[in-house]
Amino acid sequence: MGGPIAELFINIHLSGAIQMVLLGFIGGVLSGFIGSGGAFFMTPGMMNLGVHGVVAVASNVTHKFGKAMIGSRTHTTMGNVDKRLAFFMLITAAAGIRLAVWIMSTLFQSGAGDHGGASGATADLYISIVFVAILTVVGLSMLKDVFGKENGQTGPSTKIVDFLRGLHLPPVIHLKVADARVSLWILLLGGLATGYMAGTIGVGGFIGVPAMIYVFGVPTAVAAGTELYLAMFMGAFGALNYAWEGYVDIRLVLLLYLGSLLGIHLGTYGVKVVSEKVIRLVTAVIILLCVMSRAIAIPMYLRQINVLAMDAGWDVYLNGASKALLFLSGIAGCSAILYYVIRAYLQRKKVHCSISESVGPERANYSLHAKGVAV
């Protein structure tokens, strides 16, 4: 490849393609398992493989569009989609995406520093900082949720919902499927934040789903289904915007699909056989490892834009360490999920017991016999 295209898109060799498919596979497994997209893993992973941040986000958003289109169909048939909620959120989500695309394009076109930095280092730094900030909050909140839950209370906290309901901000929208009442202004604000995050780091779900559950008071299943439905439109809008700007690398999108659409089936199976606490714990640990991986790369971008005085030779080590940590977290997470899937499959046996009267009519004489039971 030559010309300006060569500066924007990477050359893909066999090893790069395999790594990209592997990224997609791990992202797919995590996506199926967590139910909230695997872009938090794939976006930094692509950046570690040398893809510009803006191209990584653009390709990820486009990849998510097709995936959400298929996934939301299943959720719609299961009655987990509140289309009214999605509609109101989409109004401002579109504005959020447009804002994100504009910021990214401006930063990317502002170019690199004059100290041997790669073009787009400013955009890469911006993406990394947003990524680290948001996902640190998400990861720590999940960990707090895992270890700080009172006994017998399995659902989400309602403190924010109760507070906002107390404010009585008209007009209030009745969400029929979710069976909740939310102020339009809160919905619009939630949509804007979700759209902005989806357009910036490709993980709008990490804002959208918690917002729906903790701020709007929507049941978890409906929040996940509606987010996927919303992601289809946000992904389409984001993909069109990024494609219009010329940042979508269609080859990367197809390679990601090769892995993700296989991995998502395994991840989804994992959800059914692993307890909710373990799901949250595994997710939180993977997210925090991804955050650390991205944080390691930040000094590299700071040097490239001439903010940090550091030997350029360190770039290779920082990028290598970031890449190794990311793949380590992804592979470890995937292995843990696959372990649970296989273990559950092997355990899938039943108990068939007979409580028979062995001595006399008194209850004390009843005994338990197992008939070829495997527990």
Next chain:
Amino acid sequence: MAVVVISSVDERARRELAECLAKKLGCESISREQMIERATEAGIPLGKLEMAVVKGSTSWERLARAKVRYLAFIMRAVSEWAMKGNVVYHGRSSHMFFQGIPHAFKVCVVPDSEARLRHTMERLNLDWEKAGDYLRKLDEDMENWAHFLHGVALTSPEHFDVVLNLKNMSIQSASAFLCSMLQSPEFQPTPASLAALKSLWLAAQARDRLMRDERTGWADLNVTAQGRRITTTYMPGQSRVAQEIPAVLSDLEGADDLVCTMATTNILWVAEMFDPSAPLYGQIMDVARRWGAAVEIMRFVAPSEETKGEPCAGPEITPDACGIGHVPVPKTLDSTGGIHDDNEEEGQGEDGGLAVTAERLIENNVFGGASTMSGRTDGLASVVRSDHRYSLVVVGDVFTSKSPSIRVRLKREMAGMLRERITVPVITGEELQERFLFGKRQLTQLLVFAAAAVVLFLVVFTYQEPILHFLAGPEWKGWRILATAGVALCVPLFAYFYGGASGLIFKLLKFR
């Protein structure tokens, strides 16, 4: 043996009617309020639960376990009373506890709104307007409560046997009317309805005990009973509970058989005739194994043409020697509408293959319960709708006494009616293969999808440089609309073809 359940939004109206009726019948009257007191004493956070329902839906989710505990507690108590003999129970949505028990007389009482308002004004010392506002809010909260507990509207008439409007009727007249109604053959206990009550009672005992025991109280269990057999299903993520269930239920009175099945979800198979050697059995087993689902079988017996329009001569039971249950066709359509089962004698009677199919499902580790229901198809919708555990309903061989062409039409209509009324996907046995299993059609689809995905992939990678130039190169800037449209078209197409092919591969590997 009369079991009367009275539901009303007005506590005074239902209490007065229940007490008057109980006096006439010479039995005990039990109120929801007494149950609430006992539940609170038993440590169920009912106040929190009610407040959560009043506040909004998210708290419901948070307190889901408290709801299950409360329902298990109250079901045990009311079914215990009903088993003992004559009882009148009154509450807000008490009729929902006895759905499927034909001889339980379910009464809805519509209070005289003016009398209710006046009483509220006196009791709370409020003016007309404030009392009206108060009652409107109260009714709304009660509606939410019924929706939360049973997933139904409080006054849906389909769940009642009779609706009484007290505007022009005194309590005395209403109770006399109910007494005379209770003499009708439809509300007399039959071997089938008593067996159904006993199953309800046994399941309630088991559920309550499992919820209260710390060894099993933490798990999400589904408990049903049929005859003397208890069936429990538990989630795969909670498999360690399986070791505890037999110990917890070991000395449960009335139970002598326990089946514990690990299941991610439940498939409901509705049919009039079950045949474990038929292809449909194998197909349902196949889907159940792939999904990690338990299969619940429900025998549905539609009223025959001969019985339609005949005068009510009382339910005619044809006892048989089947262990799981045979339910007679009722003489009139209106006297039907519940899950029945029959006598408890063991043996192989004319039960439509229910018992033998249940045994086969147990052998294959996927048994999720068995029941029988007779009546109209809308009654079936009511029973299925009140229970949201299923992820698929399969309609098998029904209306078997009809000619093949009529059978096909009625079956299609029944599936259509169920689809309209319940949120769970409903398919016929014929559609099962096509939708969830791998056959020749799926193989062709797989090959087409895979070929299309490969072609798209090869085109993109063979011509990657010109394609990238077209998508992002400055020389093609004027064609950006076409480039954007190309991305918008190509990406979902590849996702559709490749996603479809990969899904079919997982289906082929029985891993979906």
